[in-house]
Amino acid sequence: MKEIQQDDKFLWLLRNVIHYCLKTLGLLMVLVIISGVVDVAWTIYQRLAAKPMFILTISDVLATFGAFMVVLIAIEIFQNIILYLRDDVIHVKIVISTALMAIARKVIILDYDTLEPMHIWATGIVLVATGITYYLIHKIPDEGQK
Template identity: 50%
Template sequence: MQANENSTHQTKDPVLLFFNRVIAQVSRVLAAIMVMVIIWGVVDVVYVLHQRLIAPPFMLLEIKDIMATFGAFMAVLIAIEIFHNIILYVEDNHNRQLAVEIVLGTALMAIARKVIVLDFNEVGAGHVYATATVALALSVGYYLIVIRAQGAKRRMSRSIIPSANG
């Protein structure tokens, strides 16, 4: 029987065990591809930054160049977070709570990237409102699932630990 202390899926079925092994291998392939994407992204950031620095005016960046660089950095950071999420699926004892936290954190980074590179002269008010709504929803979800849960864990650990005076 496949035993995974954090997983709710336990089976004796050989077909499902085979499928689980296939998924684990696919996850490993995705992790390897994501590492290549991350390396490619870093090389791209360095190349684009180099190209913009050697273009006239020499060694000066315009605000649009800085914003594009920030966007490229954020894209690499998002890829790294996605890699971490893939790794959770590869590990036998993946933690579903941690996976949700990473997905929410990654989504927050992605929407932050969108806000950073957003050109308000090129998008309409509806797009801005939709982006704000997504950012708010993700922030509330992150607060409820991650921040609030961490506070509850701290309160529980403080109530378990006896005080030094008592």
């Protein structure tokens, strides 16, 4: 009987350590998000201040989109951390949507002139597979809706 109580205390301790680690990750992610927003603002300022002023080239727009997407992905990861802290369960729908956003960012910023065709095909296959997974997960009803 005493051994069971010690196991329960040990598991309680482990859960608390993980809980505080998640809180620390959440705080660090907020700092990353703030830093990312500052970086996006700085990137836009630099691109607009460069000669010719107030003109953005296609590569400038793509670089800015990439910076935006990184911040949005960081926000999605932060949401994952918060949901895990609140519910103590991994929300697969949000994880898949975060992965889809990360892949979309990669597709936006890729330089297709320098890539091998196999790399482009592989990226496309990963994008389609993740999109199908996202679609299927959203077709499956939540446990709470049964």
